Ligand SMILES: NC(=O)C1=CN([C@@H]2O[C@H](COP(=O)(O)OP(=O)(O)OC[C@H]3O[C@@H](n4cnc5c(N)ncnc54)[C@H](OP(=O)(O)O)[C@@H]3O)[C@@H](O)[C@H]2O)C=CC1
């Protein structure tokens with residue numbers, strides 16, 4: 001089995017590591033600079049974690065999962081340890097393949113954009129490789145990424161930034177909508193537990209209907225909204241307040257922020 005080392009055992013790095021560990025398709029170790037975090041991960045008695053970069057020496061694949069803003073510091077720390085035979089997979093929003101290649105003095109980079117449900121095999125990842133990545137390695141990483149949910153290759157790095165605007169950050173948009181619905185449920189007198197059930201089951205049911213049928217979202221909305229009925233009152237209210245366009249504008253703000261991060265802002 002290949003040895004994968006993940007640098008950055010935080011939200012996304014740990015999530016990916018856990019997803020890959022659970023799929024049992026590679027040996028996986030985590031490097032994090034925080035003693036407490038390393039102790040916490042080792043305490044789970046699953047994956048090995050360390051603060052030192054020693055594990056990088058014989059790694060086949062190295063996942064870069066620190067914040068883009070601190071990547072230059074990590075590059076400076078590990079440049080003399082890593083080598084050109086190793087394959088690098090970056091999950092960092094906005095950080096370009098070229099910046100990673102130059103920062104580490106290496107060639108083979110796959111840039112991907114995952115999301116947090118990867119920890120429960122329901123992740124969504126897109127990826128693109130540098131021209132130096134052989135098809136065999138791209139396929140290998142594709143298989144690893146698919147072990148955490150769905151994954152597909154895209155043609156350009158721009159599409160990685162665009163993925164950030166939809167699925168990469170998108171779980172948070174869904175939580176945002178759910179938060180408002182759950183809060184409304186509590187305002188209507190339901191308990192917190194009941195509000196959670198009402199909200200989660202409504203999302204799950206709608207998502208499954210959408211996935212299992214070839215029917216447009218607009219058509220689904222129309223099937224719920226009886227003429228002159230309750231749903232139309234809610235949807236009209238959303239439309240009057242421009243909610244549809246505001247959500248789209250949010251996705252654009254997200255993609256723009258990814259591009260700003262690429263420009264080191
Ligand atoms: N969160 C998400 O849903 C997604 C995140 N991403 C990308 O994943 C990356 C990580 O984000 P996220 O997981 O949210 O951030 P976190 O802050 O949760 O995780 C980053 C981890 O890296 C650690 N760290 C900092 N410096 C070093 C170092 N020199 N060596 C090793 N570890 C270090 C941090 O420790 P400490 O906290 O002590 O600084 C922290 O534990 C980002 O680039 C982001 O763009 C991509 C898709 C989704």
Ligand SMILES: O=C(O)[C@@H]1CCC=N1
Nearest residue numbers: 092093164168169170
């Ligand atoms: O918010 C962020 O910057 C990261 C990238 C995608 C999701 N979280």
